[in-house]
Amino acid sequence: MPDRGHIIIVSLHSQSWARTAMAGPARHISSSFDVALYGLKNDILKMSSLTDRMFQAAVEGLLNRDSDLCSQVVADEDEIDILEKKVDLDGIILLVRFQPVASDMREVISAMRRSAPV
Numbered sequence: 001m002p003d004r005g006h007i008i009i010v011s012l013h014s015q016s017w018a019r020t021a022m023a024g025p026a027r028h029i030s031s032s033f034d035v036a037l038y039g040l041k042n043d044i045l046k047m048s049s050l051t052d053r054m055f056q057a058a059v060e061g062l063l064n065r066d067s068d069l070c071s072q073v074v075a076d077e078d079e080i081d082i083l084e085k086k087v088d089l090d091g092i093i094l095l096v097r098f099q100p101v102a103s104d105m106r107e108v109i110s111a112m113r114r115s116a117p118v
Contacts, residue, residue, distance in 0.1 A: 033098045040090050040111050047083045047115060054080070087115040 054073050061069035091112035094100075100108060 030098060033100070033104070036090070036094045036098070037107065040087060040094065040108065043083055043087050043090065044111055044115050047080055047087070050080055050083070084115050088112055
């Protein structure tokens with residue numbers, strides 16, 4: 001039979017976690033982790049925005065038969081490739097530097113994975 005004190009501690013811990021999760025984005029002991037994670041997410045948003053603009057330009061180039069615009073889209077693809085490599089490198093550095101666990105680690109890895117198909 002489990003110790004009653006242990007059950008109460010677990011219960012209080014679960015309630016505390018639920019309140020923290022409902023309150024919004026978690027703050028970490030290390031604010032530099034939050035800054036690094038924000039930078040990683042910002043790079044992914046930048047990639048997404050750039051990809052969207054490139055896609056719109058590619059469609060416009062195809063519809064208007066504008067080979068110069070299509071060539072520009074192909075040339076701009078290098079910028080997305082560079083951002084993808086930066087996200088991967090920054091994610092690895094973040095994992096090594098802060099050694100996050102559980103949800104923090106999943107968040108970093110999912111950010112790295114999101115950048116690949118963009």
